[in-house]
Every structure is written in structure tokens, then in C-alpha cells.
Amino acid sequence: MRGSAIAWLFVAPALVAIAVFFVVPVAAALLLSVTDFDLYGLAGWHNVRFIGLDNYLHLLQRPLFWRALANTLFFVLVGVPASIGASLGAALLLHSPLARLKGIFRTALFAPVVTTLAAVAVVWRFLLHTRYGLVNHGLATLGLSPVDWLGDPRWAMPAIVLLSVWKNFGYNMIILLAGLSAIPADLYEAARLDGAGRWALLRHVTLPALGPILLMVSILTMSAHFQLFAEPYVMTLGGPAERTVTVLYLMYEDGFKWWSLGPASAVAFVLFLFMFAFTLLQARVARHTGAA
Amino acid sequence: MRRPVETLGVNLALWAVGLLTLFPLFWMVSASFMAPGEASTFPPPMLPRAATWANYRLLFAEHGIVRQVANSLLISLLATALSLLFNLTAGYAFAKLRFRGRDRVFRLLLGALVVPAQVTMMPLFLMLKEMGLVNSYAGALVPWLASVFGIYLVRQYALTIPDELLEAARMDGAGEWTTFTRVVLPLLKPILVTLAVLTFLGSWNDFMWPLIVLTEREVQTLPVALAVLSREHVQDVELMMAGAVITVLPVLLLFLLLQRYYMQGLLVGSVKG
Numbered sequence: 001m002r003g004s005a006i007a008w009l010f011v012a013p014a015l016v017a018i019a020v021f022f023v024v025p026v027a028a029a030l031l032l033s034v035t036d037f038d039l040y041g042l043a044g045w046h047n048v049r050f051i052g053l054d055n056y057l058h059l060l061q062r063p064l065f066w067r068a069l070a071n072t073l074f075f076v077l078v079g080v081p082a083s084i085g086a087s088l089g090a091a092l093l094l095h096s097p098l099a100r101l102k103g104i105f106r107t108a109l110f111a112p113v114v115t116t117l118a119a120v121a122v123v124w125r126f127l128l129h130t131r132y133g134l135v136n137h138g139l140a141t142l143g144l145s146p147v148d149w150l151g152d153p154r155w156a157m158p159a160i161v162l163l164s165v166w167k168n169f170g171y172n173m174i175i176l177l178a179g180l181s182a183i184p185a186d187l188y189e190a191a192r193l194d195g196a197g198r199w200a201l202l203r204h205v206t207l208p209a210l211g212p213i214l215l216m217v218s219i220l221t222m223s224a225h226f227q228l229f230a231e232p233y234v235m236t237l238g239g240p241a242e243r244t245v246t247v248l249y250l251m252y253e254d255g256f257k258w259w260s261l262g263p264a265s266a267v268a269f270v271l272f273l274f275m276f277a278f279t280l281l282q283a284r285v286a287r288h289t290g291a292a
Numbered sequence: 293m294r295r296p297v298e299t300l301g302v303n304l305a306l307w308a309v310g311l312l313t314l315f316p317l318f319w320m321v322s323a324s325f326m327a328p329g330e331a332s333t334f335p336p337p338m339l340p341r342a343a344t345w346a347n348y349r350l351l352f353a354e355h356g357i358v359r360q361v362a363n364s365l366l367i368s369l370l371a372t373a374l375s376l377l378f379n380l381t382a383g384y385a386f387a388k389l390r391f392r393g394r395d396r397v398f399r400l401l402l403g404a405l406v407v408p409a410q411v412t413m414m415p416l417f418l419m420l421k422e423m424g425l426v427n428s429y430a431g432a433l434v435p436w437l438a439s440v441f442g443i444y445l446v447r448q449y450a451l452t453i454p455d456e457l458l459e460a461a462r463m464d465g466a467g468e469w470t471t472f473t474r475v476v477l478p479l480l481k482p483i484l485v486t487l488a489v490l491t492f493l494g495s496w497n498d499f500m501w502p503l504i505v506l507t508e509r510e511v512q513t514l515p516v517a518l519a520v521l522s523r524e525h526v527q528d529v530e531l532m533m534a535g536a537v538i539t540v541l542p543v544l545l546l547f548l549l550l551q552r553y554y555m556q557g558l559l560v561g562s563v564k565g
Contacts, residue, residue, distance in 0.1 A: 004392060006468045010385035011397075014378045014438035018401070021416065021434050026407055028415035042421075093306050098299040101306075107551065108310045111317065114547040114554070116497045118515035119536040122522045123320045126529050132332045134319060166313065171558070178559055227408060230499045234519050248410060248500075256504050261414045268411040276406060 029265045037262035048262075055266035065267070067242050068250045069274075071157060075246065076225045076278070079161045083221055084214070086165050087172035092202075094173070095180040106177075110170035117167065121234040124163045125150065128235075153241040160231045160244060168224075172217045179213040180206070215286045219279055226275045247271045320540070324348070324533035331529040347534035357538065359510060360517040364496055364539075367429055367513060371436035371495035372488050378438035379487060383446020384476055388458060389468070398447075401440045409435065410500070417504060431505040432513070436495055442487055448560050449483035450476070486557035489550045493543050514539040 033055055040047040059065050090109055094102055112120065127133050128149035136146040149159040183206065191205050207214075229248040232238050238245040238253075245253075247267060255264030323331045325343040351357040385391075386398050416434065417426070425431040453476065461471040477484075499515050506512045512520070518535045525531060547554055 003390065003468070007385050007389035007391035007394075010381045010389060010468075010472075011391075014382035014443060015397070017378055017437035018404070018440070021437060022404065022407075022409075022412055025412035025415040025419065028419075029411050032414055032418075090309060093302060093309065096302045098295070098302045099306055100303055105306050105310050107548070109313050111544065111547075112313060114493055114497075114543055115317070115540045116515050116536075116543060118497075118499045118519045119539040120316065120320075122518060122532050122536050123316055125522070126323070126331065126532070127316055127319065129332075132334065132336050132529075134315075134336050134338075137336050166316065170313075174555060174558055223408070227410065230519075233499075233503075234522065237523075251410065252500070252504075255414050256417070261418065265411075265414045268408075268414065272408055272411055275408060279406070 029268060032262055033265035033269055035262045037260070037265075039259040041261065042259055051262075055263045056270070058263065059266055059270065064242065064245065065247075065250065068245045068247045071242075071244060072226060072228060072246045072248075072274075074157055075161060075164075075228050076222055078158070079164055079225050080218060080221050082161060083165050083168055083225075084172055084218055086169035087176055087217075090169060090173045091176035091180055092206075094177055106174075109173060112167045113170040115167070117230045118234055120167060121163065121231050124159075124166075125235045128159050128162075150236055151240055153243040156236055156240055156244045160228070160235065163231060163235075164225075164228075168221075172221060175217055176210065176213060179210050183209045211286075215282070219282055222278060222282065223275050226271065226278070247274075317540070317544075320533050320536050323530055324537045326530045326533075328528065328530055331533075332527075347531045348538075350531060351534055351538065355521070357514075357517070357535065360512055360514045361538065363429075363506075363511055364514040365542075367432050367502075368492045368496045370429065371433055372491045374433060374437050375439065375442055375491040376484060376488060379442030379446055380477070380480060380484065381472070382438065383443045384450045384472060384480065386443060387447045387450035388453060388455070388476075401443065405440055413501065413504060420505060426505055427508045427511050429511065432502050432511075435501055436491065442491070445487055445490075445557060445560055446480065446483055450480060453479055482553065482556070485550065486553040486560075489546065489554050490557045492546065493554075496543050 034050060034052055035041070035048050036051045036054070037048050093099060094106055094109075099105070127135050130136060130146055130148045130151065133149070135149065139146060147155050149155050187205050187209065188201060191201055196204065227248055228246045229252065232244040232246060232249050233252070236244040238249055248271065251264045251267040251271070254260045254267060319338070322339055324347055325345070326337070326340040327342070327344055327346065330337060330340065386394060412435075420426050420431045420434065425434075457475060457479075458471060461475045466474065496513075497515065498513075499519070502513045502516050503519070506516060509517070514535075518532070518539055521535060522532050
């Protein structure tokens with residue numbers, strides 16, 4: 001029993017820290033979300049009242065919430081496949097036995113992942129400038145007309161997807177690369193003997209073998225995409241026409257610009273619910289298609 | 293070469309993707325050395341006509357950015373130290389020490405990963421406000437004390453330590469703590485470096501929580517100060533690029549230096565599914 005007590009001492013500091021600064025706040029957020037905590041609440045707890053599910057019900061009646069949800073879902077549904085597609089393409093290139101300088105390219109393609117999001121968002125804001133931005137300059141040399149990336153409501157979120165793919169594809173690329181190296185060579189040999197071409201190999205050997213990794217990668221990437229915040233904060237302030245207000249951006253503005261911490265907590269829980277539901281959905285779809 | 297055309301194709305594609313990926317970072321550095329207004333000319337220049345340190349000088353002399361550099365450095369170093377302190381012992385104990393409820397507690401911890409950290413931000417802010425810790429380093433450090441991910445990372449690595457080594461140390465009369473510091477810690481060194489690098493980079497790059505809890509210029513970290521500054525100075529492209537370089541360069545260099553450890557953490561960490 002003495003050993004057990006000492007063991008608890010090893011884990012106690014971490015468990016206490018997680019309890020005090022994570023578990024308790026999560027429970028407190030749930031409580032906060034059923035109160036009308038606002039600027040007056042900040043002045044004193046006697047101004048705070050229990051209001052049941054009113055915050056949640058009001059949220060469902062706010063057009064801006066539905067706008068934010070639609071924007072976030074657009075970012076998830078377009079951004080996640082685009083990001084994983086880019087990762088897979090880059091991983092396949094790097095995995096090719098014909099590729100040279102693999103180590104250097106691996107580092108180069110990974111570099112954006114370790115950069116500071118807020119800083120590169122500032123960089124991309126200027127790269128995407130309608131008149132002086134090099135993205136439009138590049139389009140012009142290809143004979144395409146310029147796009148008002150951050151000023152046109154239709155293009156603002158796709159522009160953020162572009163930045164996000166650039167920033168993040170290296171992360172999943174490394175994981176997929178490890179997955180590719182783990183596929184046994186004789187699988188390819190056997191398929192080749194059956195006369196499989198390059199596409200057939202990719203479709204019937206590589207992708208099925210990567211199945212479980214792809215599922216894990218897509219779940220993690222999706223949950224990260226649901227948490228879009230810094231890009232709109234730095235690049236668009238939620239505009240134009242509220243097309244880049246995300247659920248988390250809404251939570252930040254409600255909570256820390258207007259100090260409506262009660263309603264903001266409700267927004268946070270709705271986001272959590274969506275993330276949870278999408279993760280379950282994805283795991284279930286994967287099980288049915290046999291990926292996991 | 294057996295397949296010259298294919299070899300050429302693969303390598304050309306790699307070069308194209310590589311250059312495209314590095315281009316924004318190259319332009320950031322290049323524009324940071326341009327004279328004010330130079331980046332906003334047509335056609336947009338790739339290189340400065342006459343490279344100048346003026347933007348950097350302005351940031352340090354007039355905007356006093358050295359303060360934010362110090363804040364970022366201090367917060368990241370403290371976050372790293374705290375994270376090591378809390379996660380190493382816990383990760384090791386969950387892997388190698390026997391105690392009642394160990395596996396159940398560990399499963400509960402992993403379960404907590406589904407809750408996004410943003411849920412805690414409103415109560416955490418109120419809590420820190422009551423404690424008078426808003427606009428203090430301590431406020432920014434609170435989320436970095438112990439993390440489920442850190443514990444998991446250390447545990448997975450510690451599982452590979454052979455029990456015989458620990459038994460031998462105990463036979464020699466070493467207590468649990470001595471066994472940990474003398475035998476286990478040296479063996480955990482690689483994962484210690486990994487956790488340190490991941491934590492340093494993570495806290496340096498962190499944005500949302502520092503934005504919330506550090507509202508005063510004097511205590512702000514670089515990413516937050518840069519975001520605020522870039523909202524005020526929309527036209528000063530070159531100045532902002534110098535700020536971005538100062539923010540990005542330290543973590544980029546650290547990554548290049550300790551790449552091996554970083555990648556290891558990434559691969560262990562991603563198999564948590």
C-alpha cells in the first residue's frame with residue numbers, strides 16, 4: 001500500500017492542475033451557460049440570474065449564429081478534404097523512390113506548420129491584397145483576372161482555406177509519410193504481378209492500407225478546423241458581410257468584446273456538441289465503409 | 293536511371309511544391325527589408341531596391357517591441373519548465389507505477405481530450421480575475437501546467453523502459469523518487485526534449501488565450517502584439533513584415549535545430565486515436 005501512496009504523489013500535481021484549470025472550468029462553463037452573466041455580472045455576482053436554456057434558445061434565433069455555423073461548416077467541409085488531399089499528394093511525392101533531396105524537401109514543406117499563425121496570417125493578408133498582392137500577380141501572369149480575396153464575400157472564406165492548407169498540410173504529410181513507409185513491399189509486388197497499373201496500385205493497395213491512418217488524420221484535422229479563430233481575427237475581422245465570422249469568433253466577441261460570458265459559454269457548448277457529433281459520424285461512416 | 297521522364301516529373305513537382313511553400317516566408321523576409329511603401333507599388337517587387345534595417349529599428353526604437361520579445365520568451369520558457377515538471381512524473385507513474393484506479397484515471401484523462409479548451413476560457417477568465425491574475429504571466433501560463441497530451445506522450449515512451457532496471461534500482465535500496473531521478477529521468481531524456489520543444493513552440497505560437505488574458509501592451513506576447521499592431525497599421529506592410537519575421541524566426545530556428553525530436557513527438561502524439 002505504501003507504493004500506491006507514493007505513486008499517487010507522482011500523479012497528484014498533474015491531476016490537481018488538470019482538475020482545477022480544466023475539469024472545474026468545464027463544469028463552471030456549463031453552469032455559466034444557463035445564467036445571464038454579462039457586463040453587470042462582471043461588476044458583482046448578485047447581478048447574475050439563472051435563466052435555464054434561454055441562452056441556447058436565443059442563440060437559435062440569432063441570424064449571426066446560423067451565419068457563423070454555415071461559415072464554420074464551409075471551412076470544415078472544404079478545408080479538411082483540401083488539406084488532407086494536399087498532405088497525401090505531398091507525402092506520395094516524397095515517398096517516391098525517384099525523388100531526390102527528400103530530407104530537405106520534407107523540412108521545407110513542414111516549415112509552415114511551426115510558424116506562428118497570427119504572424120503568417122498578417123503575411124497572407126498582404127499576399128492576398130487585390131492590387132499589390134503577389135497571389136493576384138501570379139494569377140495575372142497565368143492570364144486570370146484578379147480576385148478581391150478578402151473584400152469579396154464569396155472569396156473571403158476560400159482565401160482563409162488557402163492559407164490554412166498552406167499552413168497545415170505538412171503536419172498530416174509527415175503522419176501519412178510514416179504510414180506509407182509501413183506498407184509492406186510485397187503487397188505492391190503481388191498487385192504488380194496481377195498486372196496492376198500505377199492508379200490501380202494507389203486505389204487498391206495504398207489507399208486501403210492507409211485507411212485507419214486517414215480516418216485518424218481526418219478526425220484530428222476536422223476538430224482543429226472547427227476551432228477556426230485567429231485567421232478571421234487577424235485578416236478579416238469576421239467580414240466582409242460577416243462571411244468569416246466563425247462559431248469561435250462569435251464566442252470571442254460575445255464573451256470578451258461584449259462581456260456576455262453566459263451567452264458565450266452557450267456558444268462554446270454548441271461548438272463542442274457539433275465537434276462531438278461530427279467525430280461520431282465520421283467514425284461510424286468509416287466503420288461502414290470498412291476503413292477502420 | 294530506369295525511368296528518366298518519371299524521375300524528372302516527380303522531382304519537378306517536388307521543386308514546384310517546395311518553392312511555392314517557401315515563397316510566403318521568403319516574401320515576408322524580403323518585404324521586411326523594403327523601404328516604407330515599397331511593397332505597395334506596381335508591379336509588386338520581389339526584392340527590396342535597397343535593403344534597409346529601418347523597419348526593425350522602428351519596431352525596437354518606437355514601438356518598444358523588445359518588451360514583447362521578452363514576454364514571449366519568458367512565458368514560453370516558464371511554460372516549458374512547468375510542463376516538464378508536471379507531465380514527466382505523471383507520465384512515468386501512469387506507465388510504470390502500480391496504484392489503484394490507475395488505468396481508469398488514465399482513460400478518463402484521454403476522454404477529456406474531446407472537450408475543446410475554448411469551453412474553459414470564460415470561467416477560467418473569471419477565476420483569474422478573482423485571483424487578480426488577468427494581465428499577468430501567471431494568467432497566461434495556467435493552461436500549460438499539465439496537459440493530457442504531455443502525460444500521454446511521456447507515458448507511451450516510459451512504457452518501453454524495462455521493469456528489470458527499476459527492480460534493480462529498488463533492490464539496491466533506492467526509493468521511488470531516487471529511482472525516478474537517477475534511473476528513469478536519464479532514460480526519458482529524448483522524450484523530455486520532445487515535450488520541451490513541443491511546449492515551447494506551442495506556447496510561443498498560442499494566440500487565443502493570450503489575446504484574452506493579456507490585454508495590456510506591457511505583458512502581451514509577440515503574436516498578440518503583432519495582431520493588434522497590424523489592425524492599427526494596415527498600410528505599413530514593410531513594418532508588419534519585420535514584426536512577423538521577429539515573431540516567426542525564433543521558433544523556425546528552434547525547429548530546424550531540434551527537428552528530430554519535434555517529428556518524434558508528432559508521430560507519437562498522432563497515434564492517440
